[in-house]
Amino acid sequence: MKTTKTSSQRKTKKKELTVREKFKNVDNSVKSTFFTAILFIFIIAGVGITQMLGISYAAELFVQELPEKLTSKIEQDPRSEYIDGISLVKRFYAQDDHGTTYDVFCLDRWKRQMPDITYNKEASPVADRGLAYLLTQLYPVNPNFLPGKNIEEKQYIAQLTIWYYQDRKAGYSDDVNQCDTSKGNINEEKCVENGEVENPTATHYWKNQLLSTEKASIKASQYWSTMEPLINAAYNFTEDTNYGISINKETISYHLVENGAYIESSLFEPQHTGSNYTGYSFTSDSNDVTFYNEQNVKVEKGTVLTSGQKVKFRVPVDKLQEENTLKLNVQFTGSFVRNEAYLYNPAQDTYQKILIGAIKIEPKNTEFTLVLEIPMGSVKVSKVDATTGEELEGATMVVTNKKTGEIVDQWVSGKEPHVIDPIAEGEYTLTETIVPEGYQQKTTSVDFTVEKGQVTEVEMENVPEIPVPNTASTIPPYLYIIGAIAFIIGVVLIIVAVKEPHHES
Amino acid sequence: MHLKLYEQEEKEETVIDENVTSLENIPQTEEAPQQPTYHYDYIGYLSIPKIGLRRGFVSKKSKYNQVDYNIAIAQSADFPNKEKGNFILMGHSGYGYNSYFANLHQLEVGDKASVTYKNEKYTYQLVRIDVQEKTGKIAIFRNFDKTTLTLITCTYQDDYHQSIYLFERI
Numbered sequence: 001m002k003t004t005k006t007s008s009q010r011k012t013k014k015k016e017l018t019v020r021e022k023f024k025n026v027d028n029s030v031k032s033t034f035f036t037a038i039l040f041i042f043i044i045a046g047v048g049i050t051q052m053l054g055i056s057y058a059a060e061l062f063v064q065e066l067p068e069k070l071t072s073k074i075e076q077d078p079r080s081e082y083i084d085g086i087s088l089v090k091r092f093y094a095q096d097d098h099g100t101t102y103d104v105f106c107l108d109r110w111k112r113q114m115p116d117i118t119y120n121k122e123a124s125p126v127a128d129r130g131l132a133y134l135l136t137q138l139y140p141v142n143p144n145f146l147p148g149k150n151i152e153e154k155q156y157i158a159q160l161t162i163w164y165y166q167d168r169k170a171g172y173s174d175d176v177n178q179c180d181t182s183k184g185n186i187n188e189e190k191c192v193e194n195g196e197v198e199n200p201t202a203t204h205y206w207k208n209q210l211l212s213t214e215k216a217s218i219k220a221s222q223y224w225s226t227m228e229p230l231i232n233a234a235y236n237f238t239e240d241t242n243y244g245i246s247i248n249k250e251t252i253s254y255h256l257v258e259n260g261a262y263i264e265s266s267l268f269e270p271q272h273t274g275s276n277y278t279g280y281s282f283t284s285d286s287n288d289v290t291f292y293n294e295q296n297v298k299v300e301k302g303t304v305l306t307s308g309q310k311v312k313f314r315v316p317v318d319k320l321q322e323e324n325t326l327k328l329n330v331q332f333t334g335s336f337v338r339n340e341a342y343l344y345n346p347a348q349d350t351y352q353k354i355l356i357g358a359i360k361i362e363p364k365n366t367e368f369t370l371v372l373e374i375p376m377g378s379v380k381v382s383k384v385d386a387t388t389g390e391e392l393e394g395a396t397m398v399v400t401n402k403k404t405g406e407i408v409d410q411w412v413s414g415k416e417p418h419v420i421d422p423i424a425e426g427e428y429t430l431t432e433t434i435v436p437e438g439y440q441q442k443t444t445s446v447d448f449t450v451e452k453g454q455v456t457e458v459e460m461e462n463v464p465e466i467p468v469p470n471t472a473s474t475i476p477p478y479l480y481i482i483g484a485i486a487f488i489i490g491v492v493l494i495i496v497a498v499k500e501p502h503h504e505s
Numbered sequence: 506m507h508l509k510l511y512e513q514e515e516k517e518e519t520v521i522d523e524n525v526t527s528l529e530n531i532p533q534t535e536e537a538p539q540q541p542t543y544h545y546d547y548i549g550y551l552s553i554p555k556i557g558l559r560r561g562f563v564s565k566k567s568k569y570n571q572v573d574y575n576i577a578i579a580q581s582a583d584f585p586n587k588e589k590g591n592f593i594l595m596g597h598s599g600y601g602y603n604s605y606f607a608n609l610h611q612l613e614v615g616d617k618a619s620v621t622y623k624n625e626k627y628t629y630q631l632v633r634i635d636v637q638e639k640t641g642k643i644a645i646f647r648n649f650d651k652t653t654l655t656l657i658t659c660t661y662q663d664d665y666h667q668s669i670y671l672f673e674r675i
Binding site: 386387438439440442463464465466467468469470471472 | 571572577579580581593595596597598599606639641642643644645646649657658659664667
């Protein structure tokens, strides 16, 4: 017997199908979400494992040490071709034993570029200072090279810049391809004797790194405006290697401190010649000398001070090594740095040399010995009343070094002359800054000279003031009174005369 | 008798101290014009021919040793007969009847002045003119190895400064 469904039963069945479909959809969503999460977890784990294995990128590119050995790595595809006709591998880099990677540049374009080749650092840095300079201007050493461009593009242009510089340095014309007939070729293509080749696109042993057609493309590209000045600067680069420091003794003055117990110098620092000066340090054979910075904080011998930081020294007066002469030797060391670039060589000559994309900082030191022999004398200062010749108390006096302006001593005059002993030979100025009450200065300052072993006597006079009356012309007050009375009398008489009746007059 | 008494009284009035000299008894020189005579007991006089000045000065102790009456000797002054001393006279400038130093501003370095004192005449030459603020005190900058004469008065047409005329004896 055939069973027929009612409409309500059909609706119920339809309803059941819809729910099932919905459930299936939800199930699919959950599954896709699950798989996505799993994939994400694997990615994170992969990165984490990578970090654990120590595979890192060189964060510092001015370093004090470079690896002795590198292993080359290559990312071939997709190849980079930011300038038409010049196709390079996507990325050529190297890795040291610790997993640190370095960008590298090839210097033999026509030799093989292979991964997993061991490269050994040359013992000496690159002799070509222009190349070392160029490296400091390019990516990766210069993070501001081609701002806004991606890393692959920066590496590509940096490599082309180095090749272009190599050709310029070798004297190769941009318009001519130089055929290296001394080498055998590996592709059975040969240069003809006049330097032209039958197949210029095949691999050849060219002397120049870039072909003339490639150079033309580079010059026509947007990158030439960046590349050209760098190439010219590297080509014309000259470095001031005349490293040296010196100290002009004439600029140093001396004065007594600690109530005359010590001789102290003025603040000074060495002058330097040469590039990349970083600072200086000092030492002395004498244990009697101590050094202080501008804040009067003691500085230990051997401390490195940077350019702009000054130092002064102090010696006990009783340590004068010869009568009336202070002798002192201080050794100064000037610190400079030199940016060095290094090449790495492959085990086989068929592979190209590479230039590591990092700079090694190498210190350069120079020495200078400050030899001081300071003749000493003494000075006796009298501040006197000009009329009596006796010492005048209460004047504030200052002695300054005439050349440097440094204050050597200052005091308030008393009943006895003021003695400064010892004081370095030289020229000084004595100034009276505050005059005692009741006196006037004959002169504000006096210059004097100190000679070795001599007592220089200096005298400054003040003139006493005398009281004087007001010598302006004055009319005695009684005359004013007389005058006023006369005026009043006169006025009264006039009034009376005017008012006198006419018949009486 | 009356005449003798009068003469005796006059004699007493004129004798103040041993160095008293009245102006009438001082020989007149042709280069100086006659000044009116007063009954001050002058002990000496100052003469500056260029400006026609001839004026006596009284003793330091006299009550008339004031600029309102005469040219006054500064209390700290030496007398002209002291070697390397400084004889200091002060006087009014301006237009008053007692402005005896009114014409000092006409002097120039090199002009001469003389002081007669104790029957000796001392001649000086102007070497320096200083101007200082009027504070009631001044300082005299001179060569202490010389015998000098210093004249002090208010600076010509200036209410705030005083002029110091320094002469050295020649």
